[in-house]
Amino acid sequence: MVLVLAETQKGKFKKASLEAVTYGNKTAQVLGTDCAALVLGPASGLEELGKYGASKVYHVPDAGLDNFDSQVYAAVISQVAEKTGATVIVFSHSALGKSTAGRVAVRMNAGSVSGANTVPTLEGGAFKVTKGVFSGKAFAEYEIKSDIKVLSLMGNSIPVESSGGPAPVEELSVEVPAARVTVKSLERVEGTTPLPEAELVVSAGRGMKGPENWGIIEELAEVMGATTACSRPVADTGWRPHHEHVGQTGIAIRPNLYLAIGISGAIQHLAGVNNSKTIVVINKDPEAPFFKAADYGVVGDLFEVVPRLTEAMKKFKAEQG
Amino acid sequence: MKLLVCVSKTPETTARIAFTNDNTAFDSSGVQYIMNPYDEWYALVRALELKEANGGTVTIINVGPAANDTIIRKGLAIGADEAIRVDAEPQSALYVARQIAEYARGEDFDIVFLGKESIDYNGAEVGAMVAELLELPFVSHATKLEMDGNKAMIVADIDGGDARLEVDTPFVISAAKGLAEQRIPNMRGIMMAKRKPLKVVEPAAAEDLAVSVRFQLPPEKGDVKLVDPENMDELVRLLHEEAKVI
Ligand SMILES: Cc1cc2nc3c(=O)[nH]c(=O)nc-3n(C[C@H](O)[C@H](O)[C@H](O)COP(=O)(O)OP(=O)(O)OC[C@H]3O[C@@H](n4cnc5c(N)ncnc54)[C@H](O)[C@@H]3O)c2cc1C
Ligand SMILES: Nc1ncnc2c1ncn2[C@@H]1O[C@H](COP(=O)(O)O)[C@@H](O)[C@H]1O
Numbered sequence: 325m326v327l328v329l330a331e332t333q334k335g336k337f338k339k340a341s342l343e344a345v346t347y348g349n350k351t352a353q354v355l356g357t358d359c360a361a362l363v364l365g366p367a368s369g370l371e372e373l374g375k376y377g378a379s380k381v382y383h384v385p386d387a388g389l390d391n392f393d394s395q396v397y398a399a400v401i402s403q404v405a406e407k408t409g410a411t412v413i414v415f416s417h418s419a420l421g422k423s424t425a426g427r428v429a430v431r432m433n434a435g436s437v438s439g440a441n442t443v444p445t446l447e448g449g450a451f452k453v454t455k456g457v458f459s460g461k462a463f464a465e466y467e468i469k470s471d472i473k474v475l476s477l478m479g480n481s482i483p484v485e486s487s488g489g490p491a492p493v494e495e496l497s498v499e500v501p502a503a504r505v506t507v508k509s510l511e512r513v514e515g516t517t518p519l520p521e522a523e524l525v526v527s528a529g530r531g532m533k534g535p536e537n538w539g540i541i542e543e544l545a546e547v548m549g550a551t552t553a554c555s556r557p558v559a560d561t562g563w564r565p566h567h568e569h570v571g572q573t574g575i576a577i578r579p580n581l582y583l584a585i586g587i588s589g590a591i592q593h594l595a596g597v598n599n600s601k602t603i604v605v606i607n608k609d610p611e612a613p614f615f616k617a618a619d620y621g622v623v624g625d626l627f628e629v630v631p632r633l634t635e636a637m638k639k640f641k642a643e644q645g
Numbered sequence: 646m647k648l649l650v651c652v653s654k655t656p657e658t659t660a661r662i663a664f665t666n667d668n669t670a671f672d673s674s675g676v677q678y679i680m681n682p683y684d685e686w687y688a689l690v691r692a693l694e695l696k697e698a699n700g701g702t703v704t705i706i707n708v709g710p711a712a713n714d715t716i717i718r719k720g721l722a723i724g725a726d727e728a729i730r731v732d733a734e735p736q737s738a739l740y741v742a743r744q745i746a747e748y749a750r751g752e753d754f755d756i757v758f759l760g761k762e763s764i765d766y767n768g769a770e771v772g773a774m775v776a777e778l779l780e781l782p783f784v785s786h787a788t789k790l791e792m793d794g795n796k797a798m799i800v801a802d803i804d805g806g807d808a809r810l811e812v813d814t815p816f817v818i819s820a821a822k823g824l825a826e827q828r829i830p831n832m833r834g835i836m837m838a839k840r841k842p843l844k845v846v847e848p849a850a851a852e853d854l855a856v857s858v859r860f861q862l863p864p865e866k867g868d869v870k871l872v873d874p875e876n877m878d879e880l881v882r883l884l885h886e887e888a889k890v891i
Contacts, residue, residue: 426773435854518805624874636877
């Protein structure tokens with residue numbers, strides 16, 4: 325069986341979790357088995373995961389699972405995996421996945437691939453799966469040789485698919501160890517989709533000249549329903565918050581649309597964004613290296629082009645209703 | 646405080662990525678190597694700052710071949726007191742984690758530091774594995790770490806937000822941007838590094854359960870389609886009708 329950890333946030337399933345369940349179902353089909361989802365902590369509407377391919381949903385409702393202690397999570401997930409005879413355990417490559425998948429791999433003596441971006445294949449019995457390496461500059465195919473496998477799925481790698489009906493939910497009682505990490509507070513950027521999950525990203529660089537000019541970027545992002553990002557020097561000089569910094573030393577993202585404004589396209593910047601589906605570059609220098617990585621380019625002064633683009637987007641949105 | 650910092654070696658950020666042997670191996674010819682930026686800039690420097698404030702020692706550990714001694718010496722030049730190299734060619738995260746845990750077990754480190762991920766294989770796996778093997782708490786993607794006695798106050802990145810956490814030593818932590826500011830080694834540090842101990846130890850037996858078998862470069866982008874800067878309606882149309890992303 326393929327067991328997928330479905331994370332919730334404020335009681336709702338994250339998009340990354342729906343992708344993971346879809347992925348788990350596709351993996352189960354390759355292996356000729358079923359896909360089950362696992363939900364930890366207080367949550368409702370679990371049967372809904374059936375739509376995305378889970379034939380069963382296991383729930384460990386213990387309130388103690390509402391924290392961020394990977395040690396507790398790993399203990400619980402491993403017990404469920406053992407009880408249910410899971411052979412593949414799927415995480416999202418999220419903050420929780422990154423702190424927990426490795427622990428589960430140790431506990432289950434499983435080979436693991438983190439940040440997988442393709443459905444595994446099984447040719448001649450060899451279990452193979454691909455992931456991005458060298459910060460998006462290449463892909464590597466891995467073979468996992470152990471009986472039990474741990475995978476984490478890179479966000480935006482496969483589209484969410486829904487077709488099935490509700491799935492039966494079974495409550496499991498497992499031993500929940502005491503947490504050793506205490507959560508004092510959680511702060512989430514409200515309103516916008518966090519960068520790793522965003523499908524549309526509007527990003528700007530040093531071409532903006534100064535933080536006081538960011539109004540035009542924010543307006544464009546708002547009209548499009550996009551999340552804002554920036555290049556490293558912009559975050560380093562405090563023009564924008566650190567969590568917006570994308571690239572090799574910031575966050576790696578792969579949105580459907582990456583709109584780069586006044587960013588030269590240095591190799592370390594590209595490393596974090598070049599797996600985006602579509603890249604649009606606005607730069608006044610026709611020789612800017614970013615144009616080589618772009619699908620669409622606009623050579624012009626961003627202070628003129630961006631407001632024009634915002635107007636065009638507004639018009640488009642109005643026509644779409 | 647007794648602090649351990651795990652450091653890995655990665656290709657320099659502008660290195661040309663290519664493969665040999667029918668795309669089964671990384672082509673290292675002409676590639677310059679550096680210490681993984683998260684390990685060097687953030688994990689190591691924060692460990693040194695804690696040592697400077699509270700006393701203690703900073704040990705760095707690398708699992709790798711003798712060629713890695715250059716980056717290990719750089720860590721010593723930046724200020725670490727001593728270094729361990731586990732003499733092996735690591736193949737997988739679990740292999741590396743087992744070697745680190747094998748060394749750290751019984752050494753009673755207060756904090757084990759790692760980077761949030763290595764920029765070559767982008768695993769973000771070793772930290773969680775080391776923590777599990779040592780049965781210690783793990784906080785990943787830390788952007789702030791303050792100590793008060795044996796209590797740590799940590800701010801960590803959680804997809805699109807911050808968590809404020811508390812944990813007592815001993816624990817494992819992985820460093821993200823913000824934890825510290827990069828330090829450049831000075832001449833004195835470089836000279837002193839030559840006399841600091843770098844101990845080479847044999848690897849413990851461990852299996853590779855996941856191995857890379859083939860590499861591939863991303864498909865070449867076609868030529869960029871230029872859009873008239875006066876005509877942003879056209880760009881919106883292309884994004885809607887052709888790229889189908891809005
Ligand atoms: C180890 C290492 C890691 C790094 N990691 C990262 C990383 O993770 N992310 C990252 O972004 N960088 C990273 N960098 C830095 C990277 O090398 C570049 O320095 C950086 O990306 C440049 O940022 P920029 O494009 O905003 O600025 P610049 O390179 O200064 O480019 C500004 C661009 O704006 C254009 N421009 C100026 N005015 C206008 C205008 N009016 N209209 C239109 N266009 C205009 C210019 O033509 C230029 O192309 C790293 C560097 C190193 C050494
Ligand atoms: N060969 C290695 N030797 C020592 N530490 C390592 C090694 N590989 C990875 N690490 C540590 O583990 C962190 C995460 O690496 P990874 O899980 O490979 O992305 C790195 O930032 C290092 O701190």
